[in-house]
Amino acid sequence: MAQITTNNPATRETIATYDLMSKDEAFAKIEAAHEAFLDWRTRSHEDRGEILRKIAKMLRDNSGRISEMMTREMGKLLKDGATEVEICARIFEYTADNGPSELADEERTHSGGKKRGIVTYSPIGVIYSIQPWNFPLYQPVRVLAANAMAGNACILKHASICTGSGLLLRDLCLEAGLPEGLFDVVLVDHDVSDEIIKHDKIRAVTMTGSDGAGRHIGKTAAEALKKTVLELGSNDAYLVLEDADIDLAVKTCVAGRLYNNGETCVSAKRFIVTETVYDDFVEAFVERMKSAKMGDPTSEDTQLGPVSSKEQFETLVEQVQKSVDGGCTLLCGGDPEDDPDGWYYPATVLADCKPGTPAYDDELFGPVASVIRAKDDDDAMRIANDSRYGLGGGIFSKDEDKAIRLARDHFDTGMIRINSFGAADPNMPFGGVKDSGYGREHGGFGMKEFVNAKAIFLPS
Template identity: 40%
Template sequence: MKFKSVNPYNGKQVGEYTAHTSEELDAILERATTAFESWSQKPLSHRTDLIKKVGQLLRDDQEDYARMITMEMGKPISESRAEVNKCAWVCDHYAENTEDFLKIEEIATDAKRSFVRHDPMGAVFAIMPWNFPFWQVFRFAAPTLTAGNTGLLKHAPNVFGCAQMMEEVFLKAGYPKGVFQNIIVHQDQTEKIIAHDAVKAVTLTGSEKAGSAVAQLAGKYLKKSLMELGGNNSFIVWEEADIDQAVKTAVSARMLNCGQSCIAAKRFIILEGIYDEFVSKFTQAVSELKSGDPMDDGTQVGTLARKDLADQLNRQIKQSIAQGAELLLGGEQENCFHQPTLLANVKPGMPAFDDETFGPLAAIIKAKDIEEAFELSERSKYGLGTTVFTKDTAKAVEYAHRVSDGAYFINELVKSDPRLPFGGTKRSGYGRELAKDGMMEFLNKKVVYVGK
């Protein structure tokens, strides 16, 4: 089987990749087991030195990696460079903090000594999406490999070029063969991989549908799993907020990566006292965004990664308008490109309110007061994150308990940070990535008890 990577901006083929045969896949899985036996015994200082080197290699060859990201999925080149830099940052974070994260936890009991140590599990199978083709992988790989596990990557077929480059950078940094391996297979091989004795855990970032299917397989074979799935984040603006700053942040929160982000703000819930001012300024700001060739430094909005994704977004927009939403800006599609679009008068029951819209669509909702704003925010099957904009930050902090999501950001867009745990609730998945929590997900917390 052949997989083709196609530039969504110009339709040109970027690369062609041949699927691994059944025999090749078996060898990869066995190699992950063999590599773990020696890799897990390497001194922690050796593993932190290597992940630090990976971060430096990413910076050294930033432009090559950024160009591949942009060619394969259409992200503006400036954003691709930022993505590569963020990957280097997460490498630095675990190089600097893993010794502290993995230190033995002494616990006083009746024993002469009792403590908890953190041991690696084995091979972790990662199923990753195309929207942040480097970042999604590195936020899994940096803590997982540094803790002593091995990694198996099944990336999205349209970014197999990125996947290949990431395997190469680990080898270039000095990682033994088999510690991080890129698997080129169709999704119908997923069960075989999860079932294999080499695989001790599974992590997936992707759609709710994909997460449900993989979680069932993980349960069937009793493998630990972590799911980072969809989102429908709300962006709430209170009446005393700095409107200009809220608008500036809102544009980034929705239009970054052409809106193709699980943690993007999607529902903008505006209190009625400042609704008209916010909508006017937001519409003007979005209309001034520059669309064009993603390889141009000045481009702010690129294409969606595939035409079927643009088609789906356009259907959601048209259905919402048919149900009473008001089109304020955009709404048109040409192949993989979709205009940045604003819809007002959005209500529960419309696709623009209920569904995850993966593209440059902002749904604007009016709320009569703070209580109604939070009630509307909670009317979602997803639970990744919520933003509140206000000058009364103390009051906003008091409302944190009202939000069931995995993150609550005040006067800032919801974003991932290597220093903070990241993950969602409800249909957004379970488990946490990044920070110490992300490293602990794939470790055996082993109790050692020494009797008197």
């Protein structure tokens, strides 16, 4: 029988082994989820919200246990794991607080305003959630919270390297009172996953991952006439404009590049710096990157842990080497040791990054920064948009009004941070454009992605 084995990237030790499910076993969970949905859809938004609040409390009560599991499975700093648990608890609470109003029936008119109409946001059934490993709790939670409030059921296929985290989330939800079957986990290979997408009880598919995987899943779902939401990769640009506060920009950009060991879709990845401040920024940025303390992810003073796996480590090595071969200048890092204790990649800075190299064109999912020189502010904006991606980004400028105008009118991306860095907030929409996918989560938007906006026409 085929199996999944999870390993600790900080030590290379085996954590656990799990048997993959057959197609029939996976389909049985889908059928059970549909049966649970038939009852759940009849409950009020307020009743659903009460259970979401209980899940939030359950997560907080088990924060240490969850954080330790995430650190062991993918190398996340233990302190960052605790932050992730808290964000997830807030997402459940936000959804419980705002779901009843977001999803409430709307009174409208029709026939030239002479007759009444009602718009309802009705649940549709079982949602298939395919999620990556970089935020083992947050990724499935943001789908589960929104869809449970909407009245849907959810089947999770988590990344294999964090199988334990997915199963732990399911168990804690059950313990908090979520009906059995409404949220479950399937341990399947890619072939069975494709069959799950085609199952007639699966009504929609949401996926976070690479743009290549998104194309495949989007195509498979489209052939089965299933709606999708895809949150894909990016190489987010952070612009350091001529009037930027350099100290703030350096501090924030380093934090944005190293957050979650550099393995975040909305990490600061490309740093586009205007000519007038280029030397000052790069000198301070390199020094700060070089001083980042790499080591045991369970240690409080560690700033950079291991990357998530051998495969991720080898991908970074290849991307950096190709970038240097293509003309990029290595300013620091880029020389990982063959550490028998784990997959550690040092904080790395590449400058003079040119089109045609991974450092300019692709997503480097690890602690590697790409620095690009711009002539002026307009050129910086042009370079930022010279990407097939468009998830997040940032602007550093002392002129906030100018930064807002650039963000609103010119930055071709889904989310922009001004003089700051952050990942996600429950009250703001999350999602991208271009090859970074489509659809939105959070901010009330996610609760309406997979509902039937149903029109009811009344005769008077």
